[in-house]
Amino acid sequence: MKHSKLAILVSAAILASSSAYASSDNEATVAQTGNGNGATVTQVLNSENNDAFITQSGDTNTASVTQEDTSETMGSITQTGNLNQGSIFQHDDTQSATGIISTTGNENVAAIEQRFNNGANAASLVNQNGDNNNANILQDNGDAANSTINQNGSGDIADIYNHWSDYADATITQAGGPLNNASIIQESSDGAVASIDQNGTGNQSVVSQTTLNFGYIASSDDTVAAVSQEGDNNIANTTQTGLSNDANVMQMGNDNQAYVTQSNLNNMADVDQTGDSGLATVTQDGENGQAMVAQSGFSQTATVTQSDYDQMANVTQSNSGNSATVTQSGSAAGMGNSATVDQAGTDDTAIVMQSGDSNTALVSQTGSSVSNDINVYQTGADNYAGAKTGYNADNTITITQTGNGNSVTDNANSSSFYGTGYGAGTWGSNNTVNITQTGNDNSAYADGSSNGSMVDIVQTGDMNEAIGESWLGSGNDIDIVQTGSDHFADVYANGSMNTTLVTQTDMGNSAVVTQVGSNNMATVTQGM
Known part of the structure; x- marks a missing residue:
């Protein structure tokens, strides 16, 4: 219970100093070992150059970091064992903000949200190693923002959502199975890159990207989606809307399927399926599209539909x-x-x-x-x-x-x-x-x-x-x-x-x- 009291005191102390600029250049560190855990760090208003670190080891962990109106901030949560959760919330002006959540073992859940004007060098990272993983990253209006989720084994599910995030880079890696699931959605995000790598067991995957193409050069500002699935019950679904989209899907073994849908001009789709139940569908709308499908072994089917x-x-x-x-x-x-x-x-x-x-x-x-x-x-x-x-x-x-x-x-x-x-x-x-x-x-x-x-x-x-x-x-x-x-x-x-x-x-x-x-x-x- 000493650790819970410490968390409450830290939170209260920070909240007490909430004048216009008093919440800048702060550092909060919370360490909890065993039993009922919980922790909250809140640094409000401008919150520039603030750092918040929460470390929890064992038992009924929960943690939360909130830094409002921020820039140049750092939030970190590390959880080891038992009923983990975690959440980092850095809002309004999150240029160069960094959020990291790392959990090892047991019933993980994690969420990072870095919301507005989430510009250059903003980064979010979630690492989950084992047990009932779940992860969620949202970086909104985050040009050039970087989002990464790594999950190693057990229940896996992962979400990344970038909105109005030109040149955003989102990566999901799920290794060691079993029940992978992944989803990256990048909306109104010219030149964005999405990558999903799933290794073994229940794989599924969705990448959906839309672009507005506000004056970007097609040859250098392609929106890119790459999905790699190695073994077991693969399905991949890539939908891209706008100009100059690239989609690459690699499925190596077992019950593959893959669908790629692209629209308007200068789109490229490449689907490779190595072995087992196959099926690949590529639909492209608009001129100057390219579609390549390669299938090897068992029950292949390939359908390519192109227009213009x-x-x-x-x-x-x-x-x-x-x-x-x-x-x-x-x-x-x-x-x-x-x-x-x-x-x-x-x-x-x-x-x-x-x-x-x-x-x-x-x-x-x-x-x-x-x-x-x-x-x-x-x-x-x-x-x-x-x-x-x-x-x-x-x-x-x-x-x-x-x-x-x-x-x-x-x-x-x-x-x-x-x-x-x-x-x-x-x-x-x-x-x-x-x-x-x-x-x-x-x-x-x-x-x-x-x-x-x-x-x-x-x-x-x-x-x-x-x-x-x-x-x-x-x-x-x-x-x-x-x-x-x-x-x-x-x-x-x-x-x-x-x-x-x-x-x-x-x-x-x-x-x-x-x-x-x-x-x-x-x-x-x-x-x-």
Whole structure:
């Protein structure tokens, strides 16, 4: 009980000297060991250059430091063992204020609030080591303020909230599990940085950032969110609103999920998932966005949705059962979107949908590709699509282009494993390539090699070009149907028992068919 009385006396003495400037340049130190603890230090009004230290060891700890109207102040609470709590409250003008809470063991709770004009060099730190952690930091109107929460084991939960805090830096580290939870919200905070690192067990994580971009330079003032989750029941959720946002999510193992939502222009999202249940969704709104998703192992799914022009999406997936969907919208000539999907495994599905002009879609399924599907849909002019499946059976490529000047060939970045200038290709048994083009001045190349494969090219419009090939193998079919005038069709088939059908309507069309091998059949029909 002596310690409780000491705390009361210290508080009373400080409160008694509360004239306009009497509460400046003070130092209060409270030390309590064992039993009922409690402690309160209050230094009011201007409270400049004040320091307050509370140390509690054992039993039913509680502590509180309040310094009002402050600047250049220091508040520190250290608690070891039993029913800890803690709270530091430094208000109004907290430039260069520092608040630190450290607890070790048992039923920790902590809160630091440094409120207004919480400017340069203001810092808040909470360290919790073991048992039923909880932590909360709020720094309001805190440009360049620094907030850190470290939790090592047990119940973990952590919150940091920065409002009107340009260039604020917030970090949450949760190590050693088990029931992690974390949340950083930085509102109206240009150039702010948020980082969450969770290591093991129940992870979850939310980062939400909004920016106002009052005259800041995009290249040097990006708002950044970084989340790292290592093992167990991961979920991460990053929402950023405004301009020039960067989001990085790394999930290493177990029941991953990750969602990134960004808006307006110059946004970047990078999601990496290594192993286990996967799922990543990236949504970006506005031009000049970049999205990268990499998934390795087990039940991957990736969805990237982007809007407006000059977007880039890259999805890489390995192992079996992969699925990727990329949707890009609203490009203009010279500012097209780009989508690249690389998958290695079996039972993969890739879907790319693009609208507008000058878009590029490249899809590659390599390795032991079995029962894979590639679907590319492009609407607009001067778009390019390239697709390939490699070295196995029952794969399907479907490319649909609507508009003029579209191409499935003649692109230096072509996806086909045959080299530059090949648009769609398969190698293996019972594979299918379907290309449908509607419009004028379109071109298509397709290759179905090995045995029992089918190439089907349908073009509607004028001045289109179709090339179909089958290198080696037997029982392959190549069908080309061109409706309109001034078309060109070229077919090459090498092997046995291959079938070629070319149908061209109207006038001014041209067809060339070359077959090498035995028991092949070719039919060309023109001018229907």
